[in-house]
Amino acid sequence: MNASPANATDSNVLDLIRPDLRGFGGYKSARTETLRGDVWLNANESAWSNPADAGALCQRYPEPQPMALRAALADLYGCAAEQLLIGRGSDEAIDLLVRALCxxxxxxxxxxxxxxxxxxxxxxLQDAPLIDVPLRDTERGFEPDPDALVAAALANRARLVFLCSPTNPTGRACTLEEIAGLAERLAGRALLVVDEAYVEFSDVPSATSLIARFPNLVVLRTLSKAHALAAARIGVAIAAKELIAVLRACQAPYPVPAPCAELALAGLAPVALAQTRERVAVVRRERARMRDALATLPGVRRVYPSQGNYLLVRFDDADRAFAALLSTGVVVRDQRAAPQLGDALRISIGSPEQNDRVLSALAVGEAAA
Known part of the structure; x- marks a missing residue:
């Protein structure tokens, strides 16, 4: 489908915000104002750092949106700094979007x-009606149904349509054409939120390039996966600057701890980024190797193609496979309670040595059955 930028930009995305939150300014913290001084007595902080805080990182409240980190993330993701909101992982962005719009x-x-x-x-948690349009299990893998997604959103007064790409746990990445088509059809009616937690491992480029054309498009990114900073809890929402300003007003006053911001900034330095790219390349190679190897094991029913750092695997006996892995100290994600996945496990791609342990444990477990 050829998307029309003119049609997509005619509507005001702020019309989708909850009416009672339009114009809401949020809490003005002691760090909201740009003030300069050397004796800080405006936030009831301690005059001394904690004895355990050798770097004096935690004595003062942090910047609500650390300027240096925001600039580094904007450079990494190819957007303007005012189009980007830093939060506590993608989870916070998801929660803010639901609360602000529904x-x-x-x-x-x-x-x-x-x-x-x-x-x-x-x-x-927001008491927002949940509308599920299940993925279709096809020969190519699990795929979304764009027509059904749009129809469900329009029929049920949805304000948000979440599209995970690559999809967790099934692994497929949506094309930019698919995303543009959905954003165009939802323009003025709903936000399309594309969660790209695993996009660094994908062949499909990020949808951030579409935001200028579609103001009802939000892209979520994170440093938790490819950048190996899961415990730092740094995630971002990228969208039209007007929408980012609304989300910031709904956010807690100090969402980014100073030690986490410093760690993330160090993790975005050129040397660290180069090593991250090398590790992503290893994961992609191992993903291909593991998919081929798992498919040959007795008891494996199907291995789905994946653009993430994981593989979804169906087993003849998923309980036995899970137990065999656990008995050797290998923990994988049990997906059997998820819709359509009653026989499936999700296996993250680890180091080559860790992946060999997975294959060995499954081979031994099946041989012992």
Missing amino acids: VPGRDGVVISSPVFGMYAVSAR
Whole structure:
């Protein structure tokens, strides 16, 4: 489908915000104002650092949106700094979007299961009706149904449509053409939120390049996966600057701890980024090797193609496979409670040595059956 930028930009994306939050300024913290001084007595902080805080990182409240980190992330993701909101992982961005756009009990959230569970959790906490348009299990893997997604969003007054790409746990990445087509058809009616937690491992480029054409498009990114900073909890939402300003007003005053910001900034230095790219290349090679090797094992029913750092695998006996792995100290994600995945496990791609342990444990477990 050829998307028309003119049609997509005619509507004001702020019309999708909850009416009671339009113009909401949020909390003005002691760090909100740009003030300069050398004796800080405006935030009731301690005059001394904690004895355990050798670098004096935690004595003062941090910048709400650390300027240096924001600039580094904007450079990494190819967007303007004012188009980017830093939060506590992608989870916070998901929660902020649901709270900012959905009137409780009225405005819906559309997902396509099986998928990352936090979309449904955030919807339930906001009392936003959850509309599930299941992925279709095809010969090519699990695929979304664009027509059904749009129809469900329009019929149920949805304000948010979540699209995970690459999809967790099934692994498929949506093309930019698919994303553009959905954004165009939802323009003025709903935000399309593309969760790209695993996009660094994908052949498909990021949808951030589409935001200028589609103001109802939001892209979520994270440093947790490819950048190996899961414990730092640094995630971002990238969108039109007007929407980012609304989300910031709904956010807690100091969402980014100073030690986490410093660690993330160091992790985005050129040397660190070069090593990250090397490790991503290893994961991609290992993903291909593991898919081929797993497919040859007795008891493996199907290995789905994946653009993420994981593989979804169906087993003749998933309980036995899970137990065989666990008995050797290998922990994988049990997906059997997820819709359509009653026989499936999700296996993250580890180091070559860790991946060999997976293959060995499954081979031994099947031989012992």
